[in-house]
Amino acid sequence: MNEIQAPIYEALMKHQSGDPVSFHVPGHRYGDAIRQWIASKQPGQSGYYPLSSVMEIDVTELSSTDDLHHPEACIAEAERLAAHCFGADHTYLLVGGSTSGNVAMMLTLCQPGDLIIVQRNVHKSIINGLKLAGASAVFLAPQYDAHSGLATVPSLQQLEQALQRYPKAKGVMFSTPNYYGMNTPLQPYVELTHHYDKPFIVDEAHGAHYSMHPALPTSAIYAGADAVVQSTHKTLLAMTMGAMLHVQGSRIDLADVREQLSMVQSSSPSFPIMASLDISRAIIDREKERLFHKALLLAEQFRSWLEERQLIIQDINGRTLLRNNELQYDPLRMVLFDISGQLSGVHLHKELERDGCWPEMSDVRYVVLVVNVSVTEEDMKRLKQSLLRIHQTVAASYESKPSVVIPALEPSQGDGIGAPVAFHRGAYEQAKTIQVPLREAAGRLSAENVIPYPPGIPLLYRGEPITEEAIQQISRLASVGAKFQGASDAKMQSIAVIHE
Amino acid sequence: MNEIQAPIYEALMKHQSGDPVSFHVPGHRYGDAIRQWIASKQPGQSGYYPLSSVMEIDVTELSSTDDLHHPEACIAEAERLAAHCFGADHTYLLVGGSTSGNVAMMLTLCQPGDLIIVQRNVHKSIINGLKLAGASAVFLAPQYDAHSGLATVPSLQQLEQALQRYPKAKGVMFSTPNYYGMNTPLQPYVELTHHYDKPFIVDEAHGAHYSMHPALPTSAIYAGADAVVQSTHKTLLAMTMGAMLHVQGSRIDLADVREQLSMVQSSSPSFPIMASLDISRAIIDREKERLFHKALLLAEQFRSWLEERQLIIQDINGRTLLRNNELQYDPLRMVLFDISGQLSGVHLHKELERDGCWPEMSDVRYVVLVVNVSVTEEDMKRLKQSLLRIHQTVAASYESKPSVVIPALEPSQGDGIGAPVAFHRGAYEQAKTIQVPLREAAGRLSAENVIPYPPGIPLLYRGEPITEEAIQQISRLASVGAKFQGASDAKMQSIAVIHE
Numbered sequence A, B: 001m002n003e004i005q006a007p008i009y010e011a012l013m014k015h016q017s018g019d020p021v022s023f024h025v026p027g028h029r030y031g032d033a034i035r036q037w038i039a040s041k042q043p044g045q046s047g048y049y050p051l052s053s054v055m056e057i058d059v060t061e062l063s064s065t066d067d068l069h070h071p072e073a074c075i076a077e078a079e080r081l082a083a084h085c086f087g088a089d090h091t092y093l094l095v096g097g098s099t100s101g102n103v104a105m106m107l108t109l110c111q112p113g114d115l116i117i118v119q120r121n122v123h124k125s126i127i128n129g130l131k132l133a134g135a136s137a138v139f140l141a142p143q144y145d146a147h148s149g150l151a152t153v154p155s156l157q158q159l160e161q162a163l164q165r166y167p168k169a170k171g172v173m174f175s176t177p178n179y180y181g182m183n184t185p186l187q188p189y190v191e192l193t194h195h196y197d198k199p200f201i202v203d204e205a206h207g208a209h210y211s212m213h214p215a216l217p218t219s220a221i222y223a224g225a226d227a228v229v230q231s232t233h234k235t236l237l238a239m240t241m242g243a244m245l246h247v248q249g250s251r252i253d254l255a256d257v258r259e260q261l262s263m264v265q266s267s268s269p270s271f272p273i274m275a276s277l278d279i280s281r282a283i284i285d286r287e288k289e290r291l292f293h294k295a296l297l298l299a300e301q302f303r304s305w306l307e308e309r310q311l312i313i314q315d316i317n318g319r320t321l322l323r324n325n326e327l328q329y330d331p332l333r334m335v336l337f338d339i340s341g342q343l344s345g346v347h348l349h350k351e352l353e354r355d356g357c358w359p360e361m362s363d364v365r366y367v368v369l370v371v372n373v374s375v376t377e378e379d380m381k382r383l384k385q386s387l388l389r390i391h392q393t394v395a396a397s398y399e400s401k402p403s404v405v406i407p408a409l410e411p412s413q414g415d416g417i418g419a420p421v422a423f424h425r426g427a428y429e430q431a432k433t434i435q436v437p438l439r440e441a442a443g444r445l446s447a448e449n450v451i452p453y454p455p456g457i458p459l460l461y462r463g464e465p466i467t468e469e470a471i472q473q474i475s476r477l478a479s480v481g482a483k484f485q486g487a488s489d490a491k492m493q494s495i496a497v498i499h500e
Helices: A007-017 A032-037 A049-057 A074-086 A097-109 A124-133 A156-165 A187-195 A254-264 A271-287 A290-308 A345-354 A377-397 A468-479 B007-017 B032-037 B049-057 B074-086 B097-109 B124-133 B156-165 B187-195 B254-264 B271-287 B290-308 B345-354 B377-397 B468-479
Strands: A021-023 A090-094 A115-119 A136-140 A172-175 A200-203 A227-230 A243-247 A313-315 A333-338 A357-359 A367-370 A433-437 A494-498 B021-023 B090-094 B115-119 B136-140 B172-175 B200-203 B227-230 B243-247 B313-315 B333-338 B357-359 B367-370 B433-437 B494-498
Touching: A007 A049, A007 A074, A007 A271, A021 B377, A032 A049, A032 B271, A049 A271, A049 B049, A049 B271, A074 A090, A074 A243, A074 A271, A090 A097, A090 A254, A090 A271, A097 A124, A097 A172, A097 A200, A097 A227, A097 A243, A097 A254, A115 A124, A115 A156, A124 B254, A136 A156, A156 A187, A172 A187, A187 A200, A243 A254, A254 B124, A271 A290, A271 B032, A271 B049, A290 A313, A290 A333, A290 A377, A313 A377, A333 A345, A345 A357, A345 A367, A345 A377, A357 A367, A357 A377, A377 B021, B007 B049, B007 B074, B007 B271, B032 B049, B049 B271, B074 B090, B074 B243, B074 B271, B090 B097, B090 B254, B090 B271, B097 B124, B097 B172, B097 B200, B097 B227, B097 B243, B097 B254, B115 B124, B115 B156, B136 B156, B156 B187, B172 B187, B187 B200, B243 B254, B271 B290, B290 B313, B290 B333, B290 B377, B313 B377, B333 B345, B345 B357, B345 B367, B345 B377, B357 B367, B357 B377
Parallel strands: A021 B357, A115 A136, A115 A172, A172 A200, A200 A227, A357 B021, B115 B136, B115 B172, B172 B200, B200 B227
Antiparallel strands: A090 A243, A227 A243, A313 A333, A333 A367, A433 A494, B090 B243, B227 B243, B313 B333, B333 B367, B433 B494
8 A cells, every 4th residue: 555645644653753751731641641540442342542542643732743823844734735635725724623614714704894695504603603703694595406395505696686786795605515415516606706806605514525536526616616615524534623624716815814713713723633634635645536436336336226126215316316407416425215205304314323324414304324435335235224124114104194294495585685684793682582482483583593403504593584484494393303502492382582 | 440430432432332334424434434545553553543543433413422512411411520520510511622612701701892801911812702702801911920020910909990990891801820830819809800790700721630639729610710711631631622611600691601602613523522521520530639649749859859959940830949929830830941041941942852851832931841640750750861961961061141031021011901902803904004123113003913822922912002012022032933823924023013
């Protein structure tokens, strides 16, 4: 096997090989403290081994390492290699997840009071970024895929109208692909936005692997976006919280990005996470397309099997179910559902877990499975066995009448371009709020963000008028087990509204 | 050895023991992808082992784990156990370091335009928190320890004057102990602040181990502070970025803290970091004072040795050098300096590194060494050997005339209570800035934060008038190798000022 070139990891191993005596933080001293106080066991056994092992390279800013907030040595080199690998002009390694990249981009683009055009169904970290920036957002309603009912991105026409209507907008922010691996080719959006001389930013958290193989969709970087945030940990090989922010062109101020990132990331960033980003990139550089061959093949074989067996569980990205030229589907993401409408996605999720197959997330209808590069034939066999069991034993015992209510996601009224919503902190904090039953909340202004999780897309923003449609969506999601992070009533039978 | 009770770690190991098949993020699939693409080696050898090992427990929010932003299972239990261990009413586990706790507390206390009383020499994360909150700060100048010249906390009299002058202040924020392990007993400050019915918040990043042994200083929690942020990774046993926010009493809104933390921390928080916090707490619960016996003993023996040998290197926390009833010294932090004034702290730092002894940080005069719980006799022997070498070979070859210029840190003029400084974002972003030679910058308004790192305490805030004293301090620190993160001129021969 060829060696890989991973400068951060190599710097950490080199430091370790010098038999250093630690009189610095962290206090575990390369894991010695854990090994001393907890009996270590061998890998594969339960014990405390996984942590004491990683701690060997869990160091701080030393003259032998580097400083993420002011990189000059191995981190600077790792960022240069990452930019080359992902097709960007400059790449920032992130230790605070895509969250930190999204927040930093909002802070970079927007001063208080500035306005930005934002896809409505963005990840909550972008809304948090708007709040911290004190910006206002013009939201563009997403399009809904007619076949699946899932939200994608706004239309090109909508974006053009918004760009015309708001010439002072500081840029455009999209979140795509969605959690279900549905992607809209972005090049026309980028070109349109650049025609108005504004930056086009993409939260591509679920697409870190895009453009890495001809069978995978095109990444936003190759579509020309000015800045792209990717969760390297989600679909590539980094540790959780390891992400990257890629920048290209001249519309983004690199020094400003670095400054904003230092506002929202730890001043003691994790070297193991940085090293895992570095190694993830290094493996791609060495393996290239080959890294994805097996997973793509196994996913394709699985889909064929699913269709040939005519199970009641199918994949919306199945081979015959859907071909839509407007959308790209991530072949490494399976979106399973019960075509008879008897099993909810949440229920199907639980049934898969019973057999030791752990999906990524589920909603009223769908369960999402991520197929990652180290997937094996045995893994797919266990998934097939589980689906056969569910098909044969669970589904057979259900009523023949569909029991799953699928939210009817209507296209937005009018042109889908909202009035600007001010996201400065404190906008409603001083207002008096009252708790009312959800079913009686129509027409009120919500005093809380209502965010079913996953996928973490807000149904209501604080200060937003509550519609009947929103009430129905919330009720349905709550009834099938979605979690509402930070809700005043975790069961969402009531809601906090602004008392006027 | 008794078992430890660590619910997060146990949940992760239990999940792993169920032989799960991962169809979820992260994409490394419990480290399989790393093991598959990179040859694993055994611990102790160089190789890729440390990362693939920790990845076994690097999972996401599953029904078998929990959700940091809405904890209901193992994380909720781990936080309850941590609160009990550290003497708080409620504890939040942090994966974004003390940075995330400090920023979240500023966001919790301050709406835009609100005013807060802040110790001037706070960590930059608190200033970032003020900016993100849009708050204004009244800065209190620190006191300077006459013996060491090091900044500690403002005086009690100063705080009282500020509380009287600014009755609308939302609270008081201190950063203590300082990087050198110097701590001022906080109880009188807390009682005074509570007399004005305001919350007293402490960034106790360097004091996570306080109050854990009778020989250690009292923690801010036991001094009665309403909220205390601690870097568990610095002096206890957590992985880097693992920290805790402790809250007690009724002045802090717990739900608001959770909401602000979700603004500034990843929506995919790292389970290994959370598990390391949990295990760190569990080891303390089991070992109690015993955990610190050996390190305290070895540190004391080292100080005796240092004095008996009459080396030119001594410890400001030495046994005979300094006894000051107003200050407490962390016995597990050694602050070494050349009593003859020939070796700068930065130079001494480099000499120690030459012998494989890696200090925490250094400045013009001092080098700081952290003595952590797993320190060994052999480690201390190597440190002694290094100091003997430095004493005998390096120091002997120097001129007898002191060559280290120690910054003369004068007490602040007047009462040390600054006028409110507005930290809303964009305050000076629109202003025109010019670059001028540092030596000609007196009287100008700085257009940048000037932060020597370590210790990361700003000498100038953006928008602040530049004094001759500040110019001299900056020049001296730059000349001995301090780093100025994000400075317009890394060498600090020039500075960006606001063009008026």
